[in-house]
Amino acid sequence: MKPHSGNKYRVIGIMSGTSLDGIDLAVVDFSYKQNRWNFSIISAETAQYSGEWYQKLKNAPELPGEKLVALHNEYGRFIGQEANRFLRQNNLVVELIASHGHTVFHQPENGFTFQAGSGASVAAETGITTVADFRSTDVALGGHGAPLVPVGDKLLFPEYDYCLNLGGFANISFEQNEKRVAFDICPINFILNDLAEKLGLPFDKNGNLGRAGNTDEKLLRQLNQLDFYSQSSPKSLGREWMNEYFLPVINSYQIPIADKLRTVYEHIALQISGTVPGSGKMLVTGGGTFNSFLMECIKTHSKAEITIPTDQLIHFKEAIVFAFLGLLRFLGQINCYASVTGSRKDSSSGIIYPA
Template sequence: MSTHVIGIMSGSSLDGLDIALCQFEEKGNSLLWEIMDSTTIPYTDQWYDLLKSASNLSGRDLMHLDAYFGDFIGEQTKKLIDARGWKADYVASHGHTVFHEPALGFTTQIGSGAHISLMTGLDTITSFRNSDVAAGGQGAPFSPVADRTLFSGYEGFLNLGGIANVTLIDKNEIWHAWDICPCNQTLNFLSQRANLPFDKGGHMASQGAILDEIGQQLIAMYPFDAGLPRGLSNAEVASTWISYLESRTENTHDLLGTTTQSIADVISIHISSLIKRPAKILVTGGGVYNDHLIKLLQKAGQDFGITYELPSPEIIDFKESLLIAYLGYLTMNGKPYNIHTLTGASQNMGGGALYKAV
C-alpha cells in the first residue's frame, strides 16, 4: 500500500518554498518512491526581507512570524491540493531556519505546524532537528538516511545549497556527512552588489580574476577537520565569508570569481580527504545551475578520481523536499532518521513534532 506525503522545504538561499507530492511504497526489503508533482513558490520581496531579518526580531515578533509563515505555507499547500487534485496522507514541513545553536542545545525553524495542519486539513510533521540537538547532536546532517536509501550506487552526495554539504563513504566503508562551507548564500550576496539576485550560470564569476590573497583567506576559514561531524548555521555564514567580503571593495566580478573558485577548492579538499576512490558523486541543489562552479568542481575532481554527476532537473530542484517527505514517512512509521555517529548525538534520533488535523 502506497503512502503519499507532501514534502516542503524553505532553504537558506531564500529562493522560495519548494513543495513536492511524493509517493512511498515498501515492497519486501525495497522502498519504491516517486516525486509525483512539484512546484516552487518564489518568495516576494516582503517574504524575503521578513525571513532574512527573522533572527533580529524580538521573541514576541518571532513567534508572530512563526504563525504568519505557517499560515502562508498552509495556504500555498492548500491551493496546490485544490488546483492539482493532490491526494496526500500528511504533510512534512522543514520550516525556515532562524537559529541553529546545537552547542547551546537548541535549533529554531519557523512555520507553525499547527497552522499548516489547520489550513490543509492534514496531519503535519515539523521540528525534525530538535530531538537530535536535545540528545547532544548537531541536528544535522539528516540527509544520509535518505541518500543511502533512495539513491544507491554512489560513493557520495553533494548538495550545493545556501550551504554546501556532503554525505560520503570512506575507504573503510564508513559513512560520513557534514556541512562543508558557504555556497549560494555568499554568491547571491555578492551578486546583489550588481543588482542581481544571483549570478546566472556563474557568468559574472567566469569573467572575474582570481584574487589569491582573498581566496586564501576564504579557504582558511573552512579547513577540513577529521573531527566530524560539523553543522553550519546561517549566522556563521554571515559572520565569516559574508562579513569578510562585505568589507572588500574589489570589483564584483573578481570577488565572485574568487569566491566561486574558493567554494570549489574547499569542497575538493574536504571530499578528497576522506572519500573512497574512485568515486561517483551525485550533485543536487541550486548550485548545480551554476555552470562555472560545476566546471571547476569537475576539473578538480579529475585529479582525485572523482566524478560529479547531475540528475534530472526534478531531483536537482526537489531532492530536499523529497528528503523532508521521507523523514515524515519515517516519523509516522516510528523509525529514526538521524544517525548518531554522523550528528554526534548520544543515540539515533527521529520523532518530529506531529500536529493532528481536526
C-alpha cells in the first residue's frame, strides 16, 4: 500500500531506551505531500519506570527461559496499559501502535536479537493494531538489526547532512555514495551513568563530575585503540560489548572516578569528530544533548555546524521515528536499509499484530 498525497496517519510510537529511564510515548501525525513525508508531534511524554520495573528490566538478561518469556508478556501488557492511560488522559485516538520494546539481548553476530514486550500483548491490552519486533527480520537476513532510526533520518530530516544521536550509545547516519549509512560510534550514557553511580548519583548532571576531573592520557589511548573503532560499518554496539571490552579497560585503572569520567568525555568527543571529519549541518538529539560539558567537548573537536532542536524533539525523536517505522511496515514499505545494517536486502521489518 503506497501513501496517498494528502493522507494523514496518526500513530503512537513507544520506545524504551537502553538507559532504563522510562517509556517514551509520542502521538504523531504523518502526511505525505509533494514526494516527502511530514510529521507533527501531537503529544508526548516519558513515563518513568517504577523501581520494580527498573530492576525487572535490568535483570532480564539473567533470567532463565521460562521467566524471560513470562516477563516478555507481562511487559507487553504493561506497555499496553501505559498506552491506554496516555491516550485516555490526552483524549486521543490512534490508528496504529509502534512498540519497540526493551532490548534484552542484541547479538547479531550470533544470529539473534530480543526485545521484551510482546506485541500480541500490547494489541490485546489496547485493542489497537500493533507493530513490534522491528529487528529480527534484518538479523535473519544477516544484518545487525541496528540502527533503524536512519530511515527516519533520511525521510523526515532530509535537510541535515548528519544526524547524531547521543543516547546509551552514540550513533550517526548520513548519505554516502547515494546510500544511507549509519552505525554506532561509542558508549555515551551507558558508561557516564555507570561511573556516576559509583559516586552515588544516577547520572553526571551537566557533566559537572567530569568537568572537575583530569584526562588520563594512557587510559584515553587504550580506549581509542579498542578494535571496534577500527572496524568498517555497518557495525553496532550492545551492553554485552561494553561489559566485555570497554568496562574492563576502565576498571583496570586505579584513578579517581572524576578522572575516568573526564577521560571518557574526551574519548567520546574524539570518536565523534573522527566520524564526522568535515563540515556540514549536523542534527544532534538524544539525552546527551542536555549534558552541557559533553556538548562543549564535542564542539571543541568537531567542524560540523551543530543544530540542537527543541527539547521535545530531543526527548522523543526515537519514539517519533519508531512510530514512522511502524507506519511504513503497516503500509508494506521499506523501513530497514541494507546499506545501514549490512543485511542481504532492504526489508519492511516488524510483526503486525491485529487488534
